[in-house]
Amino acid sequence: MKEYTEKIRETAKSLLKEGKVDIFIGYRKGTVPMMNEPFAVSDPDKTDLLYWDSNCGMNLCNYLTKRTDRIGIIANGCNSRNIVTHIIENQIKREQLYILGIPCTGMIDPRAVRRAVKYREITDVEESNGRVIVKGDGFEETFEKKDVLQKNCAECLHRNPVIYDELVAEKVPEQEGIETFRDVKKIEAMGSDERWGFFTRMISSCIRCYACRNACPLCYCTTCFVDEAQPQWVGKSNDPTDTMTFHILRAFHCAGRCTDCGACERACPMGINVRQFTKKLNKDALELFSWEAGMREDRRPPMDVYKVDDYNDFIR
Amino acid sequence: MTDKVFLKKDWVEALKAARDSFRIFVPVRDGDFHNFHSLEDWTIPNFDFFNTRLSPKSIVYPQSERIFECLNDPEDPGKGILKEAPKDYPPQAIVGIRPCDAHAFHIVKKNFEGPEYRDPWWMQRFESTVLVGLGCNAPCPTCFCTSVGGGPFHEEYLDAILFDLGDRYLARGLTEKGGEFISKMNGGSSADEKSIKEAKGLVAEAEKKVVSRLPFDKIGEKEVTGLFNAPFWEEAAFSCINCGTCTFLCPTCWCFDIQDEVSGRQVDRIRNWDTCMSPLFTLEGSGHNPRDKKFQRFRQRFMHKLKYYPDKYKNGVQCSGCGRCVRYCPVNIDIRTIAGLMNEF
Amino acid sequence: MNEWQPKITTFLCNWCSYGAADLAGVSRFQYPPFFRIIRVPCSARISPKFILAAFRHGSDGVWISGCHPGDCHYLEGNYYARRKFAMLKGLLEHIGIEPGRLNFSWISSAEATKFAETAKIVADQVKALGPARYFIKKRAEVA
Numbered sequence: 001m002k003e004y005t006e007k008i009r010e011t012a013k014s015l016l017k018e019g020k021v022d023i024f025i026g027y028r029k030g031t032v033p034m035m036n037e038p039f040a041v042s043d044p045d046k047t048d049l050l051y052w053d054s055n056c057g058m059n060l061c062n063y064l065t066k067r068t069d070r071i072g073i074i075a076n077g078c079n080s081r082n083i084v085t086h087i088i089e090n091q092i093k094r095e096q097l098y099i100l101g102i103p104c105t106g107m108i109d110p111r112a113v114r115r116a117v118k119y120r121e122i123t124d125v126e127e128s129n130g131r132v133i134v135k136g137d138g139f140e141e142t143f144e145k146k147d148v149l150q151k152n153c154a155e156c157l158h159r160n161p162v163i164y165d166e167l168v169a170e171k172v173p174e175q176e177g178i179e180t181f182r183d184v185k186k187i188e189a190m191g192s193d194e195r196w197g198f199f200t201r202m203i204s205s206c207i208r209c210y211a212c213r214n215a216c217p218l219c220y221c222t223t224c225f226v227d228e229a230q231p232q233w234v235g236k237s238n239d240p241t242d243t244m245t246f247h248i249l250r251a252f253h254c255a256g257r258c259t260d261c262g263a264c265e266r267a268c269p270m271g272i273n274v275r276q277f278t279k280k281l282n283k284d285a286l287e288l289f290s291w292e293a294g295m296r297e298d299r300r301p302p303m304d305v306y307k308v309d310d311y312n313d314f315i316r
Numbered sequence: 317m318t319d320k321v322f323l324k325k326d327w328v329e330a331l332k333a334a335r336d337s338f339r340i341f342v343p344v345r346d347g348d349f350h351n352f353h354s355l356e357d358w359t360i361p362n363f364d365f366f367n368t369r370l371s372p373k374s375i376v377y378p379q380s381e382r383i384f385e386c387l388n389d390p391e392d393p394g395k396g397i398l399k400e401a402p403k404d405y406p407p408q409a410i411v412g413i414r415p416c417d418a419h420a421f422h423i424v425k426k427n428f429e430g431p432e433y434r435d436p437w438w439m440q441r442f443e444s445t446v447l448v449g450l451g452c453n454a455p456c457p458t459c460f461c462t463s464v465g466g467g468p469f470h471e472e473y474l475d476a477i478l479f480d481l482g483d484r485y486l487a488r489g490l491t492e493k494g495g496e497f498i499s500k501m502n503g504g505s506s507a508d509e510k511s512i513k514e515a516k517g518l519v520a521e522a523e524k525k526v527v528s529r530l531p532f533d534k535i536g537e538k539e540v541t542g543l544f545n546a547p548f549w550e551e552a553a554f555s556c557i558n559c560g561t562c563t564f565l566c567p568t569c570w571c572f573d574i575q576d577e578v579s580g581r582q583v584d585r586i587r588n589w590d591t592c593m594s595p596l597f598t599l600e601g602s603g604h605n606p607r608d609k610k611f612q613r614f615r616q617r618f619m620h621k622l623k624y625y626p627d628k629y630k631n632g633v634q635c636s637g638c639g640r641c642v643r644y645c646p647v648n649i650d651i652r653t654i655a656g657l658m659n660e661f
Numbered sequence: 662m663n664e665w666q667p668k669i670t671t672f673l674c675n676w677c678s679y680g681a682a683d684l685a686g687v688s689r690f691q692y693p694p695f696f697r698i699i700r701v702p703c704s705a706r707i708s709p710k711f712i713l714a715a716f717r718h719g720s721d722g723v724w725i726s727g728c729h730p731g732d733c734h735y736l737e738g739n740y741y742a743r744r745k746f747a748m749l750k751g752l753l754e755h756i757g758i759e760p761g762r763l764n765f766s767w768i769s770s771a772e773a774t775k776f777a778e779t780a781k782i783v784a785d786q787v788k789a790l791g792p793a794r795y796f797i798k799k800r801a802e803v804a
């Protein structure tokens with residue numbers, strides 16, 4: 001991780017110095033454990049604040065839309081796919097970007113770590129050689145990073161960036177033999193009542209803070225459907241049907257676009273597994289339209305095109 | 317008032333006895349975190365927590381609350397005339413509330429009970445609530461209550477306080493209401509010298525453990541427009557995604573929005589928590605939005621808490637130091653850092 | 662005649678299925694009376710929001726019908742719609758809306774018989790499922 005950080009700082013510095021970019025977007029070390037802050041630097045003398053480790057779970061592509069300047073940005077597998085998505089959706093131009101690709105081995109899930117140390121207060125988390133060392137008042141425990149990975153990272157099939165100008169390091173081997181849609185299949189095996197019970201329980205603690213929506217780079221609409229007033233599609237109180245409406249539509253708006261970066265789930269203060277909605281859509285996009293979001297710049301997203309012989313069996 | 321000691325093994329039963337007179341809210345483990353829930357026969361209270369994920373503000377001030385209603389029925393003589401939704405405000409108690417969250421109610425009260433206006437819903441519910449605090453033996457690294465006028469055992473805003481002495485609680489009534497609550501509980505014995513001494517020891521220990529601070533001593537003397545126009549806001553707001561996590565989790569954020577909902581003939585006027593982070597919060601009917609940009613909304617939150625509120629109410633900052641926003645902000649915006657920027661500006 | 666009667670919100674495209682409904686009417690074909698028909702210019706005009714709104718307001722079923730693939734008045738509207746519907750149906754059924762509540766068909770303006778037949782099938786399916794139980798907002802459930 002240290003080498004990555006060094007390289008990021010170096011690259012950012014020279015890009016800014018040479019005037020190749022106006023701003024460089026990365027992360028800086030956070031003020032609480034397992035939390036790094038998305039960070040933009042334009043002063044080449046401040047690039048030493050940039051930082052990288054397995055706590056960079058927020059998606060940086062959030063910060064790309066509506067910008068007209070030239071931007072340097074770091075991008076691991078999923079983030080790079082969101083860049084591609086932004087490009088094909090005309091949110092940013094490829095020429096505006098200098099992408100420093102990051103072969104990625106996944107992000108640490110703070111929830112998993114807290115669970116692993118039985119909710120004792122954590123004061124520091126360090127990483128070395130694929131291990132995670134968790135320290136707190138009167139304890140120190142070591143875990144294999146693979147055991148405390150974010151769920152989407154554990155299931156990730158594209159750890160290496162798909163688009164970049166330069167890589168910080170050699171590519172990492174992609175994970176093999178992974179069952180990406182295990183959760184979805186589990187739900188698919190349930191009956192309707194059980195499914196409804198599962199999802200209503202899952203979102204019952206939702207406070208409609210919209211962190212899941214706002215953490216997602218796909219949500220860049222000027223006016224979100226939740227804010228529409230005439231007609232009002234979804235009420236603003238914490239009525240369960242309104243909350244469910246929000247979740248269905250938020251997920252649906254990500255149909256064929258979601259890269260499973262996990263930012264939504266990571267952002268949720270209530271620990272709601274909102275990816276359960278988007279994962280189903282990802283699975284269907286793959287099965288029905290052979291589509292994985294953000295893999296290619298030269299193909300339109302699935303909801304933007306059609307084929308004459310598309311799946312038709314559900315229609316009478 | 318005399319202190320009472322309750323053995324932990326008898327504690328929940330003792331509490332349940334008070335249910336004849338109070339609706340009781342207790343911390344309950346909810347998956348990975350705790351939240352306050354009403355104490356029912358099936359509730360399993362769990363007092364082994366740092367603080368609840370959501371602040372107890374919703375017990376006094378629900379996230380969504382029907383305030384007025386009417387029938388839109390042509391036959392109804394009162395057609396279209398909103399009436400206050402019927403409600404009662406039975407006595408209730410929040411048992412295990414942390415001193416910072418109790419302090420927060422006191423901060424928020426300034427807004428809901430002014431010289432001109434008195435919010436009937438908030439006030440009635442607050443007045444029927446007894447705050448039975450639980451002192452913090454182990455404050456977190458993100459707690460900074462001591463720098464904003466509180467402390468891990470701060471009694472000022474509580475009606476009663478509990479000291480966790482390992483196998484037992486020492487309960488001390490601080491107000492008449494608090495004393496009454498304790499007297500309604502079952503069992504317990506009057507506190508022995510040893511317990512009282514132990515409790516005293518905890519206070520000093522805990523206060524030492526609060527190491528984090530909110531720097532704001534110089535903000536008061538700053539000129540408001542200068543601070544408003546300070547150059548650091550845009551940069552500081554870079555990572556903000558404008559979600560409502562900080563405001564919804566915060567015990568001292570009080571803003572709301574009012575919505576009318578029509579369902580068939582039923583008309584409801586509902587008050588919902590709102591957040592200054594949302595563009596809709598300030599969007600005007602004309603389409604103009606005075607806080608159109610992300611950094612403006614971001615600035616509002618901190619200016620309100622650390623400048624406008626203190627200037628207006630002379631009641632300290634609008635933050636009780638619970639640290640929730642610090643811990644759960646998805647992008648790690650830290651009020652301590654922002655206060656530092658404002659303070660040093 | 663106290664038997665429960667389902668409410669089925671029905672979106673028909675102006676150019677084909679609405680015409681079929683019309684023709685079924687003038688031809689005096691019998692079909693069940695449970696449908697509340699909303700005419701839309703094209704099946705592609707139907708936003709997922711409409712479908713959710715129908716369920717939220719208590720529809721026991723939703724039926725959407727448009728022109729056959731290749732016959733869209735706007736040439737390709739129904740092709741786009743088909744992808745959208747496939748994904749939405751998958752998602753809604755995934756979270757527990759029973760299969761059979763949300764129905765789709767392609768019916769041309771000449772196919773009055775198909776219209777009446779499909780109406781019967783949809784009605785029977787929804788009836789078999791009984792009144793909608795999930796995803797209904799009668800009145801805000803708030804404090």
Ligand code: SF4
Pocket residue numbers: 059215216217218254257258259260261262263264265275278
């Ligand atoms: S929906 Fe969630 S996982 Fe998918 S791209 Fe958005 S933030 Fe990432």
Ligand code: SF4
Pocket residue numbers: 205206207208209210211212213267268269270271272274
């Ligand atoms: S982040 Fe979590 S609590 Fe907030 S709206 Fe999304 S699911 Fe609900």
Ligand code: SF4
Pocket residue numbers: 420562565566567568569621634635636637638639640641642651
């Ligand atoms: S501003 Fe943050 S630390 Fe202060 S009371 Fe609110 S949530 Fe707690």
